[in-house]
Amino acid sequence: MAEPLLEVKDLKVHFPTEDGLVKAVDGVSFAVSPGETLGVVGESGSGKSVTFLTVLGLINRKSAKVSGQVLFRGQDLLKLPVDELRNVRGSKISMIFQDPMTSLHPYYKVGNQIGEAIRAHQRVSKKEAFSQAVEMLRRVGIPRPQERASQYPHEFSGGMRQRAMIAMALSLNPDLLIADEPTTALDVTVQAQILDLIDRLKQEFDAAVVIITHDLGVVAEHCDDIMVMYAGKPAEYGDRRDIYYAAHHPYTWGLLQSIARLDQEQQERLQPIKGLPPSLIFVPPGCPFHPRCPYVMDVCKVEVPQLLPANGHHASACHLTLEEKDRIFKEEVMARR
Amino acid sequence: MSVQVTERVEPAPGAKGTPLIKLTGVKKYFPITRGIIIQHKIGQVHAVDGVDLEVYKGQTVGLVGETGCGKSTLARVIMRLYPATEGQIQFEGQDITHAKGRDLRDLRRNMQMIFQDPYASLNPRKTVGSIIGEPFRLHKTVEGGKIKSEVQQLMELVGLNPEHYNRFPHEFSGGQRQRIGVARALALRPKLIVCDEPVSALDVSIQAQILNLLEDLQEEFGLTYLFIAHDLSVVRHVSDQVAVMYLGKIVEIAPGASLYRNPKHPYTGALLSAVPIPDPDIAAQKKRIILEGDVPSPIDPPSGCRFHPRCPRAQFPTCKEIEPPLEPFHEGQFAACHFPLEDRALAGTALPA
Numbered sequence: 301m302a303e304p305l306l307e308v309k310d311l312k313v314h315f316p317t318e319d320g321l322v323k324a325v326d327g328v329s330f331a332v333s334p335g336e337t338l339g340v341v342g343e344s345g346s347g348k349s350v351t352f353l354t355v356l357g358l359i360n361r362k363s364a365k366v367s368g369q370v371l372f373r374g375q376d377l378l379k380l381p382v383d384e385l386r387n388v389r390g391s392k393i394s395m396i397f398q399d400p401m402t403s404l405h406p407y408y409k410v411g412n413q414i415g416e417a418i419r420a421h422q423r424v425s426k427k428e429a430f431s432q433a434v435e436m437l438r439r440v441g442i443p444r445p446q447e448r449a450s451q452y453p454h455e456f457s458g459g460m461r462q463r464a465m466i467a468m469a470l471s472l473n474p475d476l477l478i479a480d481e482p483t484t485a486l487d488v489t490v491q492a493q494i495l496d497l498i499d500r501l502k503q504e505f506d507a508a509v510v511i512i513t514h515d516l517g518v519v520a521e522h523c524d525d526i527m528v529m530y531a532g533k534p535a536e537y538g539d540r541r542d543i544y545y546a547a548h549h550p551y552t553w554g555l556l557q558s559i560a561r562l563d564q565e566q567q568e569r570l571q572p573i574k575g576l577p578p579s580l581i582f583v584p585p586g587c588p589f590h591p592r593c594p595y596v597m598d599v600c601k602v603e604v605p606q607l608l609p610a611n612g613h614h615a616s617a618c619h620l621t622l623e624e625k626d627r628i629f630k631e632e633v634m635a636r637r
Numbered sequence: 638m639s640v641q642v643t644e645r646v647e648p649a650p651g652a653k654g655t656p657l658i659k660l661t662g663v664k665k666y667f668p669i670t671r672g673i674i675i676q677h678k679i680g681q682v683h684a685v686d687g688v689d690l691e692v693y694k695g696q697t698v699g700l701v702g703e704t705g706c707g708k709s710t711l712a713r714v715i716m717r718l719y720p721a722t723e724g725q726i727q728f729e730g731q732d733i734t735h736a737k738g739r740d741l742r743d744l745r746r747n748m749q750m751i752f753q754d755p756y757a758s759l760n761p762r763k764t765v766g767s768i769i770g771e772p773f774r775l776h777k778t779v780e781g782g783k784i785k786s787e788v789q790q791l792m793e794l795v796g797l798n799p800e801h802y803n804r805f806p807h808e809f810s811g812g813q814r815q816r817i818g819v820a821r822a823l824a825l826r827p828k829l830i831v832c833d834e835p836v837s838a839l840d841v842s843i844q845a846q847i848l849n850l851l852e853d854l855q856e857e858f859g860l861t862y863l864f865i866a867h868d869l870s871v872v873r874h875v876s877d878q879v880a881v882m883y884l885g886k887i888v889e890i891a892p893g894a895s896l897y898r899n900p901k902h903p904y905t906g907a908l909l910s911a912v913p914i915p916d917p918d919i920a921a922q923k924k925r926i927i928l929e930g931d932v933p934s935p936i937d938p939p940s941g942c943r944f945h946p947r948c949p950r951a952q953f954p955t956c957k958e959i960e961p962p963l964e965p966f967h968e969g970q971f972a973a974c975h976f977p978l979e980d981r982a983l984a985g986t987a988l989p990a
Contacts, residue, residue: 343840344811443930457931458704487703487867489928492911496927514840517870517913521920540917558845560874562897562912563919569852570874572845576810 304331304371305508306355306393306476311368313347313354320581324350326532327368329607330525332476337502337509339523339540341516341555343577347532348512352478354378356395357385372476391421394469398481400461404453411437411449414468421472436467439504440497459490466497473505480512495522516555520544525613528552531578531588534607538614548616548625550593553633587619595620595628655730656691657829657861658715663688663724665707665714669936683935684710686885687724689963694828697855697862699876699893701869701908703932707885708865712831715863716750717741728829746776749822753834755814759806765792765817766802772824791820795850812843819850823858831863836871848875869912873897878969881905884935884943887963891970899980901972903950942975950976 313325325347332338342348353359355370357377370377372393377385397403405413414436415429424432430449437445440463453461462482469477479498483491499522502509513519519526519540526543528536528551536549547553554573575592578584584591590600599619609615610622618625665685670676685707692698700708713719715726717733726734728744736744749772752758759768770788773779779787789799795816806814815835822830832851836844848871854860866872872879873893880890881904889902900906907926914920928947933939939946945956955975963971 343842459931488869488911488913489703489908491913492925493927495913515913516841517915520913520915520917544915544917555842556915558842559915560845560848560868560870561915562870562873562909563914563916570845570848572849573842574846576812 304333305373307331307369307371308351308355309369309371311351311354311370312366313350313359314365315363316365317581322580323532323583324580325354326583328529328532328534329368330527330534330537332508332510332525334475334508335502335506336525337499337511337523339519339526340510340512340529341514341519341526342529343514345577345580346529347580348529349480351529352395352480352510352512356389356393356478357382358389387421390417390474391472392474393476393478394472394474395478395480396462396465396469396482399485400458400465401453401485403465404461406453409450409452410456410464414449414464414471417468418471432471433467436471437464440464440467440470440501441493442467458486459493462486462490462494463497466494466501470501470505470507474507476508476510477502478510478512481514482511483518484513484515491518498522515559516543517559517561528555531583532580533588533617534615535589535618536616537607538616539612542612542614546614546626547629547633548610548614548620548622549589549618550595550620551589552616553629554592556633587617595624654693656727657694657729658690658692658863659725659727659730660688660690660715661725661727663690663711663714663726664722665710665719666722680936683885683938685714686935686938688882688885688887690880690887690890692829692861692863694861695855695859696878697864697876699872699879700863700865700882701867701872701879702882703867705932705935706882707935708882709833711882712750712833712863712865716748716831717744742776746778746825747827748829748831749825749827751815751818751822751830751832751835754838755811755818756838758818759814761806764803764805765797765809768806768817769820769824772821776825778825787824788820791824794823794854795820796846810843811839812846815839815847816850819847819854823854826858827860829861829863831865833865834867835864837866837868844871851875869897869908881908884932884938886943886973888944888974889970889972890963891967891972895967895970899967899970901966901970901977902944902974903948903976903978904944905972906978907949942973950978952976 309329311325311328315322315324328351340348354366366378411430411433414433418429418432434445434449437449442448442460442463456464483494498509511519511523523540525539527534530551535551543552557571558573560570573592578588586602587600587605590596597619605617605619607615607617663685664687666681666683668678669680671679688711702708714721721734725732733744766788769791770784773784773787789802792799797816836847864872864875876893879893879896880887883904889905900909907928910926926949930947933946941957941959942961945951961973961975963973965971
């Protein structure tokens with residue numbers, strides 16, 4: 301495998317609050333190589349967004365306790381001064397946010413907003429930046445880009461706004477694109493278009509992509525590796541075949557079983573994961589998933605399971621033995637799918 | 638005073654009888670005006686443009702379509718939150734299109750709604766107890782002293798801790814808030830519940846909890862659901878019958894299984910093919926029909942078949958000039974298309990072969 305583009309080592313992000321210490325991210329490690337797509341899956345509050353906001357340096361360094369390493373081409377972004385970080389952000393790493401309705405400024409023309417991002421990093425005239433913006437809008441598949449660039453965000457539909465956001469994110473030809481729930485607010489037809497677009501642009505721009513989502517269905521077609529997060533920690537990490545056809549963590553099993561599937565004939569009851577995600581202030585002792593886990597053992601309540609590799613880079617943090625995991629997955633999880 | 642006849646024998650799902658809700662040619666247009674003092678009408682949004690639909694007791698009818706196709710407007714017209722521009726709405730055989738005053742209030746007791754956004758549909762300044770108890774106070778179905786115990790029973794029913802009676806909405810997670818919305822909708826023991834995207838704001842693992850809850854409640858109280866969503870996998874899971882809407886019209890309606898196995902309308906086919914399947918191998922085999930462009934504006938919908946500018950099968954001039962009527966195909970399956978998809982033509986796209 302190629303030299304990783306981004307390597308995160310034992311990242312911890314803790315927020316001290318009046319109610320206690322919020323352990324939003326608590327020991328996350330992963331790597332993304334050029335040309336690769338990493339899917340990060342987890343529920344609300346599992347720390348997936350905070351992890352990547354920290355990578356981008358968008359977490360207030362004064363209010364959060366951050367430890368670990370974020371190596372981008374071998375350089376630790378956490379140690380970089382703010383102005384140098386600003387050069388990396390946008391031009392080397394950029395991000396698409398979940399809600400295209402609120403992440404574009406309603407008072408400015410779309411073309412100017414994209415141009416502004418270009419001008420923040422390159423010494424070009426406004427006119428030149430605007431024409432680059434038009435070119436980007438064309439590349440993300442917006443019809444009549446010249447005309448569209450002089451329109452305001454409210455004149456765009458949801459899917460078009462998300463395309464404009466992608467155009468902005470890619471306008472400086474970044475090496476890494478982080479997409480935080482890029483399709484959650486969109487219709488299925490538009491969702492399929494946007495995911496295909498991200499795939500195509502990844503190849504065109506030779507970038508690495510991270511897709512953050514709560515829906516395992518979304519990432520099945522588009523990701524090489526998948527990291528499942530729970531309560532600020534990775535629960536399972538592996539390539540997509542590992543996750544869909546040989547998952548090793550009860551939380552991943554729960555996610556797979558709770559999806560209503562279109563290609564299923566039988567109208568069986570869904571198997572939701574019981575209970576709620578834990579508070580990140582009072583994370584349960586031992587394995588954070590144990591109160592919701594159907595296979596809980598005594599050891600789970602005391603000892604924190606380590607993320608241990610099974611084969612290759614497939615790893616899971618669970619006290620069950622490898623044989624038990626394989627058996628349960630085959631007999632109970634796959635059988636119901 | 639109530640307008641319903643309650644002793645009627647319930648027909649089994651599928652069996653005909655008086656539908657609980659029957660829509661005939663329902664239209665809802667919103668005027669577009671210009672001018673400050675004297676408002677000139679310069680056009681109208683054809684949000685719902687001639688919908689016929691029947692929902693039988695105990696059934697779940699799913700309504701799917703993209704943003705802006707008029708599905709939420711239709712729900713609000715049925716709930717009588719918007720007056721219909723044209724057409725007739727019948728509830729248990731009674732024309733309710735123009736019901737008002739006392740009749741309308743009695744009607745609302747029988748029809749309730751669950752909203753999409755559990756963050757916006759609960760008043761942040763009221764306690765959960767008073768939110769769920771509000772329908773009792775408005776309709777005076779329970780005397781003041783007994784409201785609290787009734788509310789606590791409801792909370793227990795939907796899986797909330799009754800001790801949380803005095804908490805405020807912000808103290809609950811998204812899934813729990815949606816349970817509060819469900820409890821409020823159930824308070825008056827309605828016959829019909831309109832669910833407008835009840836799970837689309839929730840995490841997948843929590844969606845399953847709410848869907849199972851809705852299923853259990855339907856069994857327990859013989860509820861009828863009109864279930865609106867843009868997620869076809871969810872709609873397929875809950876619905877007996879599925880109606881697909883495009884630009885204010887129903888383009889296909891069929892029993893859930895046959896719609897998914899054998900879609901007739903090219904729009905249904907495209908919608909189905911876009912749904913992600915959580916299985917990389919099957920997903921890789923799937924052939925996708927990518928729709929070009931966006932949904933046209935409902936202010937000036939395309940002539941003939943409204944789908945023709947985006948349709949991969951459109952033939953000219955037929956599709957541009959003649960509006961296709963809803964025609965029967967298989968049992969209970971109707972589609973409005975001049976050149977429908979062949980049987981099982983989509984076997985490799987919508988479902989694994």
